[in-house]
Amino acid sequence: MEFKPIGIIRTPFKRKEDAPIQPSRSSACGEVEVFKKYEEGLEDIEGFSHIILIYQFHKSEGYSLKVKPYLDDNLRGLFATRAPRRPNQIGLSVVKLLKRKKNILFIESIDVLEGTPLLDIKPYVPDFYPKENVTIGWLEGKIR
């Protein structure tokens, strides 16, 4: 199936080495430029304090089914990690929406590379994300 960018994410991170490993560890600000033809679809988004950006890991090539995550010394199954080298190079970040100016969204706590192609935006609704009785496998004890 064919997907195409609906916009571009602008961030201070020019190189992979500069990017934070998770949005929740980043206080970096950035901008999401949604292409003009989609601007009307941004109406009502200002009501949401946080949005989900879905994008392409455009600097990533190929994939490995076992990867050594940044936070771990062991090889882990790819789908138990957020590593960028995936069969489909789709990334996902929850960011804070500071304001909208026409087709530009000003965001905070972004962790992606400058020029990242945007695929979709969804509203973030905490009720859809469980907080209790959640286990986090190999990450247990590594991020708390």
Place this chain on the structure above:
Amino acid sequence: MEFKPIGIIRTPFKRKEDAPIQPSRSSACGEVEVFKKYEEGLEDIEGFSHIILIYQFHKSEGYSLKVKPYLDDNLRGLFATRAPRRPNQIGLSVVKLLKRKKNILFIESIDVLEGTPLLDIKPYVPDFYPKENVTIGWLEGKIR
């Protein structure tokens, strides 16, 4: 950019009219069949109680920039909703992972149609999803 399925989601919902509107409102069980060639990438996933499925809204065609959500009487900007008719037909659901048997994941609280093409799986880590100081725009008062 070209993406291709890494598996298929099996659910009880054969028709759009049967599917629940959100995973958190569904107690339906289903199975995720990850294609054999990707099975090794599922290692370590059993440690996570919840996973994020990224998939294609394969029964959806075209898009509208203004939509009337199920929970609302007003037209809203598409990107402030989870409506399936989007420029890129990418869907996202957090589901409960009950168990894994080789390349099959048994899941609960699924809301997608039978035969949905799977694009990616990511571990769900609650720390990356804010719970406080979150506003939810037009959804306020509609889902609590």
